[in-house]
Amino acid sequence: MSAERHLDWDGAFNARDLGGLRGALGTTRWGALVRSDNLDELSAAGWEAVRGHGIRTVVDLRDPSEHRVHDVLDERPGTVSTPVFEFDDRAFWEHWHERDSAPFVPGAFYRSALERWPERFARAVAAVADAPEGGVLIHCHIGRDRTGLVAALVLSLVGIPLAEIATDYALSDHRLEPRFDGWLQAETDAATRAQLERDRSHRAHPEELLGAFDGLDVPRYLAAAGLTDAHVARLRERLVESG
Numbered sequence: 001m002s003a004e005r006h007l008d009w010d011g012a013f014n015a016r017d018l019g020g021l022r023g024a025l026g027t028t029r030w031g032a033l034v035r036s037d038n039l040d041e042l043s044a045a046g047w048e049a050v051r052g053h054g055i056r057t058v059v060d061l062r063d064p065s066e067h068r069v070h071d072v073l074d075e076r077p078g079t080v081s082t083p084v085f086e087f088d089d090r091a092f093w094e095h096w097h098e099r100d101s102a103p104f105v106p107g108a109f110y111r112s113a114l115e116r117w118p119e120r121f122a123r124a125v126a127a128v129a130d131a132p133e134g135g136v137l138i139h140c141h142i143g144r145d146r147t148g149l150v151a152a153l154v155l156s157l158v159g160i161p162l163a164e165i166a167t168d169y170a171l172s173d174h175r176l177e178p179r180f181d182g183w184l185q186a187e188t189d190a191a192t193r194a195q196l197e198r199d200r201s202h203r204a205h206p207e208e209l210l211g212a213f214d215g216l217d218v219p220r221y222l223a224a225a226g227l228t229d230a231h232v233a234r235l236r237e238r239l240v241e242s243g
Contacts, residue, residue, distance in 0.1 A: 006175070007034065009049045011042035013179040014143035014172050017053075018151065018239075021168070023159035026242040031135045033128065033239055035151050037143035037179065039076075040068045051077065056134025059127045061146040063087045080131070082124040084117060084146050092116055106202050107211030110149055114212065114221070122225035124150045125157070129231040129238070136238075142179065144172040144204055152209060156218040157232055158239050166206035173204045 007015040014037040019030030031054045039058070042050070058079045060067070065087060086092070096109065114121060128136050128150075138154075140146035148169045155165045180199070187193050219232070 006171075007036075007049070007053065009036075009042060010046040012036055012039065012046060014175040015137075016168075016171065016175075018155065018168070021155065021160045021164055023155075023161060023164070023240075025159035025236060026240040028155070028158065028160065028239050029241050033151075033154065034135060034137040035143060035147050036137055036139040037147075037176070038062070038066075038139055038141050039137075047076065050137070054135040055137045057127075057131035057136045059124060059131070059136060059138045059150075061124055061138060061140040061150060066141060077134075077137070078132070080127045082120070082127045084120045084124050084140075084150065085113060086117055086120065089116070104198075104202060105208075105211075106145070106204075107208040110145070110208065110212035111216075114149065114216070118221060118225035121150065121153060122222050122227045125153050125222060125227055125235070126231050128154055129234040142172075142176055142199070144169075144176065145202075148172065148204070148209060149212070152213060153218055153222065154235060154239070156213070157222070158236050162210060162213055163206075166209040169209045170204050170206045176204075 005016040005018070005020065007017060009015050014035075016035060017030055018033045018035060019028050021028040034053065034055060039046075039050070056077050058077050060079055060081050061084050062081075063083045063085060064081065067081075092112075096112075124138070128138065138147055138150055152162075152165045152169065155168075156162065223229075
């Protein structure tokens with residue numbers, strides 16, 4: 001199933017369809033929701049494959065400072081910018097930079113981000129629910145951390161077990177190896193190379209996502225941050241084949 005879900009788009013490394021996941025409410029539809037790394041390096045053939053897959057809305061989870069200007073914007077599906085990390089939140093980032101000497105625990109970082117910016121995560125989930133007809137693609141930079149969290153929130157709302165979600169999250173490890181290889185081969189700045197090596201070392205083990213969501217009541221968490229019952233109903237109608 002995981003091999004079938006991988007999307008071989010020229011210029012993307014970590015794209016996969018979130019269809020075929022089974023939960024209490026039914027099975028997720030193929031083509032309804034895709035997760036990916038950033039789309040900045042897609043070739044013309046890659047963009048054609050995105051459109052051919054039925055993607056009509058892209059939910060970009062990155063900070064605006066990470067965006068690139070594209071020459072041919074009309075090749076892209078409609079894009080909604082919903083950054084989930086606040087890059088200007090100095091207190092948050094200084095706290096995590098102070099921990100550089102200690103082993104980095106992705107699950108603890110994820111939980112801290114969820115607790116810090118619930119309204120941002122709720123807006124990203126709402127963007128999936130509110131998208132016009134057609135497939136929706138969510139992405140950040142490498143399609144692992146921010147994308148993994150938003151995918152987990154959406155899939156939890158439509159009844160997919162957390163263990164299944166964590167198994168999907170872990171697929172990013174293998175898919176990202178060639179992307180990191182390419183970046184490291186091209187990069188000459190020592191500080192940037194060191195940061196890339198640190199990012200590469202953060203493995204997408206299922207236990208990290210399971211730890212981040214341990215004890216979290218996702219519907220209540222998102223409702224308190226502004227997600228409505230109507231949003232949840234639209235997500236379920238959009239993503240789940242009942243029965």
